[in-house]
Amino acid sequence: MAVMLAAVIGALPCRASEVPQHLTIASEGARPPYNYFDGDKLAGFEIDLGHDLCRRMAVTCTFVPESWDDLIPGLVARRYDAFMAAMEITPAREALIDFSAPYVRMPSAFLVRKDTDLRDATPDALAGRRIGVEKGGTHETFLRKIYPASKIATYGSFADAVLDLEAGRVDAVIGDKDAVVAFLDTRRDASCCKVLADVPRYPAFFGNGIGIGLRKGDTALKTAFDRALVASMADGTFTKIRERYFKFSIN
Structure with missing residues (x-):
């Protein structure tokens, strides 16, 4: 999967200055092991993966809770920069927002x-x-x-x-x-x-897998996330994170 992503993403332009230095990322906190609450903090596979991606993008990030029904409206209203909430990429959703490359294709x-x-x-x-x-x-x-x-x-x-x-x-x-x-x-x-x-x-x-929800037009941020996903998969970090939560391949 990383090889295919790299082939597509490698040619995409992306200027680091177009990506905010701090990202607010929403998640539902209601679908373990993807996302859930550990006390009053969001935790889970997507939270760990998100922090790894932000590190690779050289930005800081904060995860905030959001209800499932409000994820897309909240993103469009600019209450946060992205969301990671186990949301499948479907044509109906792609009409409203963009997605990163998929990081889960759950069988x-x-x-x-x-x-x-x-x-x-x-x-x-x-x-x-x-x-x-x-x-x-x-x-x-x-x-x-x-x-x-x-x-x-x-x-x-x-x-x-x-x-x-x-x-x-x-x-x-x-x-x-x-x-x-x-x-x-x-x-x-x-x-x-x-x-x-x-x-x-x-x-x-x-659908086409689970991806990071992004606003339409945020092409630099989408490219930055996609490149970070490729790097995480290529060096084995993605697999290490996945193995904390899933006993089988998810992509």
Whole structure:
């Protein structure tokens, strides 16, 4: 990923004088391990990564909390310079703001019981099977389009879907891999289940990854962040930060 980013970013102009010497970066503090509160301070993967990027850009930065619904309006209103809040890059959002190059491309995964007879998660393999999914999200849209022969059971949350998986009322549950792994790592009764397969990324359903939110026209800041991301990935710092929070590749 770093090599591809470098090839694109290397030719971009950027004058250091165009980047503010102090940046205010918003985050929600409500989606661990990306961002959360440790006492009264924001913490998490994105906070650690943000500080590394600011160091590479030779600027100071402060993280401030912001609600999810106000992230884009607050950015446009210039209440902060950028945000790092586990926000997927989608065409609808790109119509309003710019994003850095993606630093996370979170895979999705199918969770099944260990006693399942399923050997893969292709649409043919899951034809006629019941798949649990959180209602109203991208995973439901994906299933209804790509798995039309499966029976889709919707739930108020991923956790509710998993309860029915444990009880044998569904054959599989789909979710972001971080949520799937967190369930397996933290639930005392998670020995019931295992990851059957990762889901190939479909940008049409899952967006183009997670990036730093930036105002339209802040091209120097975007280029500075992109170059810092390339450097962090290239020298291994990004991986070291990632390994504190995720046990698998996220890009």
